[in-house]
Amino acid sequence: MRRLSRDRIVSIALLMPAVLAIGVFVYGMIGWSLWVSLSKANDLSFDMRLNGLANYIAVFNNIRFQLDLRNTVVFTICFVGASLVIGLLLANLLDRRIRGEAFFRSLFLFPLAISFIVTGVVWKWLLTPSAGVNILFGLDQATNRWFTDPTVLHIAADSDAGRFMASIGLGGLASSEFGIPIALMSLVIAAVWQMSGFVMALYLAALRGIPDELREAARVDGASEWQLFRRVILPLLAPVTVTAVIILGHISLKIYDLQQAMTKQGPGFATDFPASYMWQTAFNDNEFAKGAAVGIVMLVLVATLIVPYLIWNRRQDVTR
Amino acid sequence: MTTVAAPTSVPARRGLPGARRLARLGLYLALGLAALFYVIPVYLLFMTGMKTFAEAAQTSLMWQLPQAASFDSFGQAWQTISPNFMNSAKIAVPAAVLSSLLGSLNGYILAKWRFRGSETLFTLILFGMFIPYQSILIPLLKVEAGLGLYNTLLGLVLIHIIYGIPITTLIFRNYYVGIPEELVEASRMDGAGFFGIYRHVLLPLSVPGFVVVLIWQFTSAWNDFLFAVTLTGQDNWPITVAVNNLAGSFEVAWNIQMAGALIAALPTLLIYVLLGKFFMRGLLAGSLKG
Numbered sequence: 001m002r003r004l005s006r007d008r009i010v011s012i013a014l015l016m017p018a019v020l021a022i023g024v025f026v027y028g029m030i031g032w033s034l035w036v037s038l039s040k041a042n043d044l045s046f047d048m049r050l051n052g053l054a055n056y057i058a059v060f061n062n063i064r065f066q067l068d069l070r071n072t073v074v075f076t077i078c079f080v081g082a083s084l085v086i087g088l089l090l091a092n093l094l095d096r097r098i099r100g101e102a103f104f105r106s107l108f109l110f111p112l113a114i115s116f117i118v119t120g121v122v123w124k125w126l127l128t129p130s131a132g133v134n135i136l137f138g139l140d141q142a143t144n145r146w147f148t149d150p151t152v153l154h155i156a157a158d159s160d161a162g163r164f165m166a167s168i169g170l171g172g173l174a175s176s177e178f179g180i181p182i183a184l185m186s187l188v189i190a191a192v193w194q195m196s197g198f199v200m201a202l203y204l205a206a207l208r209g210i211p212d213e214l215r216e217a218a219r220v221d222g223a224s225e226w227q228l229f230r231r232v233i234l235p236l237l238a239p240v241t242v243t244a245v246i247i248l249g250h251i252s253l254k255i256y257d258l259q260q261a262m263t264k265q266g267p268g269f270a271t272d273f274p275a276s277y278m279w280q281t282a283f284n285d286n287e288f289a290k291g292a293a294v295g296i297v298m299l300v301l302v303a304t305l306i307v308p309y310l311i312w313n314r315r316q317d318v319t320r
Numbered sequence: 321m322t323t324v325a326a327p328t329s330v331p332a333r334r335g336l337p338g339a340r341r342l343a344r345l346g347l348y349l350a351l352g353l354a355a356l357f358y359v360i361p362v363y364l365l366f367m368t369g370m371k372t373f374a375e376a377a378q379t380s381l382m383w384q385l386p387q388a389a390s391f392d393s394f395g396q397a398w399q400t401i402s403p404n405f406m407n408s409a410k411i412a413v414p415a416a417v418l419s420s421l422l423g424s425l426n427g428y429i430l431a432k433w434r435f436r437g438s439e440t441l442f443t444l445i446l447f448g449m450f451i452p453y454q455s456i457l458i459p460l461l462k463v464e465a466g467l468g469l470y471n472t473l474l475g476l477v478l479i480h481i482i483y484g485i486p487i488t489t490l491i492f493r494n495y496y497v498g499i500p501e502e503l504v505e506a507s508r509m510d511g512a513g514f515f516g517i518y519r520h521v522l523l524p525l526s527v528p529g530f531v532v533v534l535i536w537q538f539t540s541a542w543n544d545f546l547f548a549v550t551l552t553g554q555d556n557w558p559i560t561v562a563v564n565n566l567a568g569s570f571e572v573a574w575n576i577q578m579a580g581a582l583i584a585a586l587p588t589l590l591i592y593v594l595l596g597k598f599f600m601r602g603l604l605a606g607s608l609k610g
Contacts (some may be wrong), residue, residue, distance in 0.1 A: 007514040013435035026448040027457035113592035114585040115543035122361040131379040257545040299455035306450040
């Protein structure tokens with residue numbers, strides 16, 4: 001018994017370095033950042049006296065940050081949505097006793113092994129208007145401008161829809177600040193190229209976990225292939241879908257490398273994101289407090305997504 | 321419905337054999353198209369990398385094979401970025417090795433020496449894997465500078481180890497949970513303590529876990545851009561930052577850019593090709609599904 005308790009002390013002592021490291025470098029530094037974000041540290045003198053919410057107010061009033069938030073929402077919806085659809089489609093194609101399945105699977109997955117920087121460099125060339133896919137498909141480079149396109153699709157204020165929205169008090173939404181920047185779609189394509197294989201792998205593993213008897217039973221009951229998929233398979237894939245949305249969603253909220261390698265901020269901040277705004281504010285302009293505020297906003301966004309997931313995951317772990 | 325019972329045949333479908341064959345054809349066609357989407361960037365990387373500057377500059381011919389395949393562009397790119405390639409290796413290898421040792425220890429304790437609150441602690445550690453590093457970057461820069469680690473490879477190694485703790489702990493913990501408690505108990509009966517159990521029961525079974533974690537940590541350290549671009553200067557840039565700047569500095573020398581990008585991607589691609597199964601396991605572990 002003494003042996004056991006000594007081992008218990010040893011075990012806790014050996015866990016301490018990791019616990020301390022995470023305590024300091026994750027939680028401590030988040031607290032430190034929070035303090036910086038509430039301070040006057042907006043130049044090299046790094047004045048840490050508190051300044052209330054001034055930095056948050058400044059940041060949220062900044063048009064660039066507002067557009068960054070718009071871009072984050074649009075990018076996240078498009079990137080996560082497209083990855084889910086393509087991943088599910090590929091998994092379903094592969095789950096049909098395909099010859100060369102292993103080959104296709106590896107092919108869809110290899111982009112995950114390379115960095116967003118390499119992906120960005122390659123896709124930049126693929127989508128440069130004077131080169132790449134425009135040459136391949138003979139597209140007009142004047143109209144297919146990809147990531148250089150400044151167009152933002154939105155409801156025009158003087159259109160019928162715009163007037164209707166104004167009449168119900170939503171006129172503010174009929175502006176480019178709530179639109180969809182065309183240039184963002186180039187980043188979406190590159191990100192989907194890199195990450196859709198991951199979704200495919202998740203779905204494929206889940207599909208393989210569904211017992212064949214279940215499919216057969218549904219078929220015996222007279223279900224069509226579509227009904228089988230829609231009523232039996234898809235509901236069983238729901239937990240995997242949640243996982244995929246969380247993982248892709250938090251990557252999307254943090255997106256930085258790909259954008260730096262491929263487009264930078266783009267025309268009229270069409271491809272700018274909170275991460276690049278944070279970096280420039282903090283490390284180019286030395287406005288540390290504002291940069292920290294952006295970092296904290298990003299953390300809140302990610303935590304909103306991740307914390308419920310972590311709790312959900314832990315409950316599952318306990319009941320397993 | 322007699323066909324249903326046939327064990328190895330394709331499940332019974334409605335429709336004529338001809339229609340089924342057509343559906344199969346459509347299936348392979350769709351897979352082929354998807355394959356093209358994933359392959360095209362790689363094709364371009366190789367083809368452009370093997371062209372000369374003058375040839376690569378002719379965008380109208382960019383999809384064509386090089387007139388004469390040469391590795392000059394790779395040589396040129398390598399001359400520029402080989403120091404950075406070495407920097408990446410000097411960061412990623414020690415980071416991966418030390419991370420996996422630490423992760424194994426943490427995982428062992430959290431799986432086999434649970435204590436009151438250890439599960440909560442584990443969840444708190446896991447959170448560190450998801451945070452946007454922008455929310456700690458300013459203090460991190462201050463600390464690195466204060467410790468004299470700014471613009472050093474050692475500084476980056478330490479950062480990758482620290483921020484790798486959540487994922488490495490997760491992978492090993494989930495791996496060790498799968499090792500039957502009876503084995504641990506039997507070893508304990510034989511008089512083994514904390515270290516004895518680890519050395520004689522867990523460690524010999526840990527090889528796949530180590531492979532998964534080594535690959536994962538090597539890949540994420542090799543591919544890191546944000547920490548490197550914030551915390552190192554030009555002389556200590558790893559390959560990602562160098563390749564990103566290659567794209568900015570050369571006047572649209574696509575041949576050099578593609579060659580450089582390919583060189584940057586090669587080590588992790590090689591690992592993927594050789595050890596894809598283990599790579600996948602790390603990937604799925606990242607979604608907490610061990």
